[in-house]
Amino acid sequence: MSEPQGFRPAQPAAVPTPAAATAVEVRGVDKRFETRSGQVQALDAIDLTVAAGEFVSLIGPSGCGKSTLMRLIADLDDPSSGTLTVFGKSTRQARLDQEYGIAFQSAGLLPWRTVAANVALPLELHGVASGARANRVAELLDMVGLADFADRYPDQLSGGMQQRVAIARSLAEQPRLLLMDEPFGALDEMTREKMQSDLVRISAETGAAVVFVTHSIPEAVFLSDRVVVMSPRPGRIREIVPMRLGADAKRAARTDELREERAFFDMVTAVREALHGGAPVGTGPRGVETR
Ligand SMILES: Nc1ncnc2c1ncn2[C@@H]1O[C@H](COP(=O)(O)OP(=O)(O)OP(=O)(O)O)[C@@H](O)[C@H]1O
Numbered sequence: 001m002s003e004p005q006g007f008r009p010a011q012p013a014a015v016p017t018p019a020a021a022t023a024v025e026v027r028g029v030d031k032r033f034e035t036r037s038g039q040v041q042a043l044d045a046i047d048l049t050v051a052a053g054e055f056v057s058l059i060g061p062s063g064c065g066k067s068t069l070m071r072l073i074a075d076l077d078d079p080s081s082g083t084l085t086v087f088g089k090s091t092r093q094a095r096l097d098q099e100y101g102i103a104f105q106s107a108g109l110l111p112w113r114t115v116a117a118n119v120a121l122p123l124e125l126h127g128v129a130s131g132a133r134a135n136r137v138a139e140l141l142d143m144v145g146l147a148d149f150a151d152r153y154p155d156q157l158s159g160g161m162q163q164r165v166a167i168a169r170s171l172a173e174q175p176r177l178l179l180m181d182e183p184f185g186a187l188d189e190m191t192r193e194k195m196q197s198d199l200v201r202i203s204a205e206t207g208a209a210v211v212f213v214t215h216s217i218p219e220a221v222f223l224s225d226r227v228v229v230m231s232p233r234p235g236r237i238r239e240i241v242p243m244r245l246g247a248d249a250k251r252a253a254r255t256d257e258l259r260e261e262r263a264f265f266d267m268v269t270a271v272r273e274a275l276h277g278g279a280p281v282g283t284g285p286r287g288v289e290t291r
């Protein structure tokens with residue numbers, strides 16, 4: 001029997017094990033690609049632990065290996081050396097167990113399925129009954145502002161709308177881990193801020209951990225508990241900046257007012273300086289938005 005899915009908080013395990021307290025563990029990971037023009041070292045000695053329920057953003061110049069790291073966590077590729085685990089399981093097992101929802105750079109929708117049927121897919125795979133599924137899909141489409149587009153097909157939507165369908169799909173099952181690679185990149189600024197607020201609220205309510213790639217420093221600051229700053233190729237972790245956002249540090253309490261507060265600007269500056277490796281901050285590095 002499947003239970004109806006609503007936005008209820010994730011139930012913690014009765015006796016949390018150390019593995020359950022860690023969403024993602026990356027140890028000594030290198031990734032090299034063989035190309036016709038030689039070897040490309042995309043990631044070099046990456047160590048990163050993401051706690052259950054924690055929101056961590058990856059930021060760094062274009063080509064520094066952010067998507068590569070996400071693909072390794074999602075078991076879409078293998079590391080050249082080092083280990084990765086997701087909730088204490090191998091990445092393969094975590095994928096088979098559908099431990100996480102994914103929203104990546106391209107929306108990746110099934111063109112022959114309607115918007116509603118795309119969002120319903122993870123629920124179908126998990127055998128959620130059709131009535132509960134329909135309710136959940138309606139709730140999700142409403143949240144991403146696409147309630148009127150349920151019966152359309154992906155090629156009838158704009159890029160930003162397709163991206164919102166992918167986000168709704170990634171949230172369908174309230175996974176305890178969300179892997180999001182520039183999910184808001186194709187959205188207009190107003191929709192983007194609304195989706196940021198929704199994501200911060202949903203992840204706080206459901207207790208989901210999130211690994212989030214972005215090129216926008218303010219977006220990373222608004223959403224995250226910690227911001228991982230990466231250096232250009234070979235991708236290394238340059239610095240991990242904890243977000244100290246004063247009274248609004250609790251994710252559930254983050255509202256649009258935070259975007260205008262002193263603590264917010266201080267954190268934006270801290271991340272910018274980390275990106276520049278302590279050098280004086282002039283124009284942003286290639287591929288990183290400072291707006
Ligand atoms: N399948 C592949 N074969 C060869 N090289 C690859 C492959 N995938 C990624 N790379 C290289 O690895 C490096 C890191 O790429 P990646 O896509 O992870 O960067 P990124 O940080 O996500 O960049 P962006 O911000 O532009 O999305 C780049 O130099 C890229 O060319």
Ligand SMILES: [Mg+2]
Pocket residue numbers: 066067068105181
């Ligand atoms: Mg990328």
